[in-house]
Amino acid sequence: MKRHLTVAIATGLTVALGVSGCGKGSSSDDGGSDGKSIKFVAAIYDSNAEPYWKALIKDFEAKNSGYKVQLEMVDWTQMDAKVKTYIQTKQAPDLLNYNSFSDFARDGLIYKASEVVSPTTLSDFTPTFVEQSKYNGDQYALPFISSARLLFYNKDLFAKAKIANPPKTWDEVKTDAEKIQKEGGATGYGLPLGPEESQAEFYSWAMNNGGGWVDASGKWAINQPANVETLNFLKGLKDAKLTQPNPETTDRKTVFNQFAQGKIGMAIGGPFTKAGFIDPVNKNLNFGVTSLPSKSGTEHNTLGVMDLLAAFKKNDGKNKEALKKFLDFLYQKENTSTFLKKEGFLPVTKSAGDALSSDPYMKQFVDALPSSKFAPTSNPAWSAVAGAVKQSLGSSVANKDPKKVLDDIQKTAEKSG
Helix, strand or coil: CCCCCCCCCCCCCCCCCCCCCCCCCCCECCCCCCCCEEEEEEEECCCCHHHHHHHHHHHHHHHCCCCEEEEEEEEHHHHHHHHHHHHHCCECCCEEEECCCHHHHHCCCECCHHHHCCHHHHHHECHHHHHCCEECCEECCEEEEEEEEEEEEEHHHHHHCCCCCCCCEHHHHHHHHHHHHHHHCCEEECCCCCCCCHHHHHHHHHHHHCCCCECCCCCECCCCHHHHHHHHHHHHHHHCCCECCCHHHCCHHHHHHHHHCCCEEEEEECCHHHHHHHHHHCCCCCEEEECCCECCCCCCCCEEEEEEEEEECCHHHCCHHHHHHHHHHHCCHHHHHHHHHHHCCECCEHHHHHHCCCCHHHHHHHHHHHHCECCCCCCCCHHHHHHHHHHHHHHHHCCCCHHHHHHHHHHHHHHHC
16 A cells, blocks of 8 residues: 555565465464564554554553563565565564465465454454455455545646646546646656556556456456556656656655645545645645546546455464454554544444544545455465566566566466466
């Protein structure tokens, strides 16, 4: 996510995280655990994340005598490489805040959700996200936060460029970007195809051109004509100098910092964009949010993103009780909704959804979620595919042929299953 997130979202070194030969059914060789201490690796979404977790853990430990949670914060740009190392060296944490899980489930490394949370917590998850958390029909992942992606645009730059309405078609995106560059004195479109979350940016465009990761039968279709056409369109924006320089190395935080400064006219973002990027720079920024443009202008699909928690089997299951205590505490309505409000994410539980339903800014993203399209995270090969996308997709707008780039990613998908 802010990965995105999103949510969601690497150093360019990533390959398959569920590496064969890591050992099935055990994620660690740790010894001597007292059963009351767990290690939690949490993602850095922005500067609010670490203070939230430290306060929550302090409260949890005060209310659960003898239980301890060791916190490690990892930036999203480093997370994939970190997780790969954890798995390969059998040093997985007890609990991981991440954006994929099915390779862990396939290899027997993580608990089923029903083993580490109470029935009350389990029943509180929204069905949309429960379906995204299953492997072979069983729920393994614990939905944590969600996001939907829409198009952000700077109303002042639009007015300066004499653009009456936000774009609905790809042609309008290009025309509006040209006007913003000429009349507004700013970059037309912010294109983040760097290693943080290029898969989300690409899919936001591809799904609105009839493209995507798989075909109707579920087979990998990464190099399908619609996807090639999508990448060629994005390359055309870059070649016409309608994006920031070097989109192949640019991540979202850079794009949205520039958007918040009024230097970019349009960019795709999520509900977290306001709290995490815009407000810290300029709370008075005059911006709007609209549906994602499509090539035809007749469909406007929304990218849905879910980040999750995965609970790893360790020390013959002695960590299960501590995990359950901490997770049930975390998923209490007040604790979950506090994180969502601080970070600007969408709820994955019914109780937190009720607590956040009154915010008109958030409502437009909540309304988009039911019809959102998600990456195929239940396929164990997705980790390898996402890693390959982050590593190489950006080169398609720099110095490589888009078709060849997608062909190579397709080969990775087929090789990984």
